Amino acid sequence: MTGVQPFPSGFRTDEINTDGATIHVRVGGEGPAVVMLHGFADTGDMWAPLATALAPRHTVVVPDLRGMGLSSHPESGYDKKTQGGDVARLLDAFSIQKADVVTHDIGNMVGYAFAAQYPDRVVRFVIMDAPLPGIGPWDEITRSPLLWHFNFRGPDVERLVKGRERIYLDRFWNELSADPRSIDEATRDHYAELYARPGAMRSAFNQFAAFAQDAIDNQAFAAKGKLTMPVLNRGIRPVPDLRGMGLSTATSPPGLPREPRSEPSGREPRPKAWRRKRLMRQRAISTLAVFAVFALIAGCAAPSTNVSGSGSGADGSALPANRDVAGTWQGSYWQLGMVYYADDADCTLQIKEDSTFIAKCTRSAVGTNNIAKSSSWSGHVVTTANGIVLKNNGGPWPSIVLRRHGDTMYATTLDPLVGATIEMEFEQSPHTTAGTGEK
Structure with a gap:
């Protein structure tokens, strides 16, 4: 229709x-x-x-x-x-x-x-x-x-x-x-x-x-x-x-499963391990009765386990090595909130054992007026009270908090321009081994 x-x-x-x-x-x-x-x-x-x-x-x-x-x-x-x-x-x-x-x-x-x-x-x-x-x-x-x-x-x-x-x-x-x-x-x-x-x-x-x-x-x-x-x-x-905001129980939404999209023209299908799980974090809202409108916002939950790692602790010093997160990660990018959703992006996050990182994202063409078709940033890895944090060297966001659950890495930050949370979801690249950071 x-x-x-x-x-x-x-x-x-x-x-x-x-x-x-x-x-x-x-x-x-x-x-x-x-x-x-x-x-x-x-x-x-x-x-x-x-x-x-x-x-x-x-x-x-x-x-x-x-x-x-x-x-x-x-x-x-x-x-x-x-x-x-x-x-x-x-x-x-x-x-x-x-x-x-x-x-x-x-x-x-x-x-x-x-x-x-x-x-x-x-x-x-x-x-x-x-x-x-x-x-x-x-x-x-x-x-x-x-x-x-x-x-x-x-x-x-x-x-x-x-x-x-x-x-x-x-x-x-x-x-x-x-x-x-x-x-x-x-x-x-x-x-x-x-x-x-x-x-x-x-x-x-x-x-x-x-x-x-x-x-x-x-x-x-x-x-x-x-x-x-x-x-x-x-x-x-x-x-x-x-x-x-003046809201009593403001919370992140239950996970919103999305229908799989076909691969854009000219792109080889991604390996299954690289495909997005399409899971978002869920916080229970027991006081809300279930009615049909919540069909938009019902689904599964993505875990939010914080990554733990070596380093000097909560003082924000650089990690000499972190085998829990080091490696090359491949995934997708999306922004929750006011701007757009893009699960058509190819993103690579490489975390090296010298406590530096490089991240790159490239979007496929969608519509006639695309924004943020590609972006890249780099910096160093530190430990803070929030866990493992990527500190940018003049990049678009001041810091990115990492969470890992099994073979999935979640990188989350707040975009100060729009007040919305950016979250990237990565799978361990099959061509690398965590702890080496090398192909």
Whole structure:
């Protein structure tokens, strides 16, 4: 099936007047309510597959956010605090007192503002793939070159994009999507047509323009305390700065198994031992009941055993030798969080017994606007309180923590530009022996 999946025939649409806006909303199903909030470059249409799965046991409420999709395009009210009020008015219109809230991207920000203002109306809260303005390393995030669109707005910018909405949106689908190939031409045309409606792109830009006010509001919300309902965080790993997001149980997601991809044209199939296990770390969330939306985020767990090794210990001195990690490792690269997923990358990590390392990654072409097609960095290996750490010599990340489990090596770091966790997964190369570092 190509194009946007329609909602089930039992769903109805309605137009609800809120604080200065008219919100287009889809409602269907029976049972405990679930509200689903979309992000930028999408509309509520993105939730149709999940709404279909949820409807037999849940009342599903799927709005288009203020100024997006088929909702109206008011001149103001794009701060997420006001839009949190929009969500409350929607629930009032359907006589719904409480709901699970499932959100993505800018929808996260609206969902958080709703939960912070109306905590008694949120049973459980699921957030995916975007941070909160003003919380954690927000200033660093906004300076990321990948996120230039945060400040891409104004009348002249609207004129520049007018008639080129598809081109502008292609950039998001090609560079910031998990897999650009999953968004087919019919789907792209569908959303581009909606964003080409009069006033639609101006409203979209206003969503970003409101981030400054959102940061102020979020800091005020967080100062009153964290949310108390169960929260499932899919996409932003629980690095220390992000644990303070005002979320009660922010955690890394259960593992997300992915369908195997065919090898790109021209590449020999990788040896089986080199293929990604497609496992991510899992932290139990016993307080979250299982319901159909979690099909997106259920799976297996990758162990997180810290590597132990020789050296002088936690003072950060160089390792004279470390036979536990020395060798050549081959694997894949991906970034969890805001930017992209790439399991099509060939990466090599060589750790030598002289306590130096060299790492290289090369991506295959995906989409039309690729980022980070290749990268390399080098440095030395030290022992710290966190275990074995790779210290870069002017590389893209200051340090990388290693964990080993059997024949698999996990290398994890925090990208300071986007506040997201980078993790590389490696298999021991069949052509080398750990402890030699040589082919």
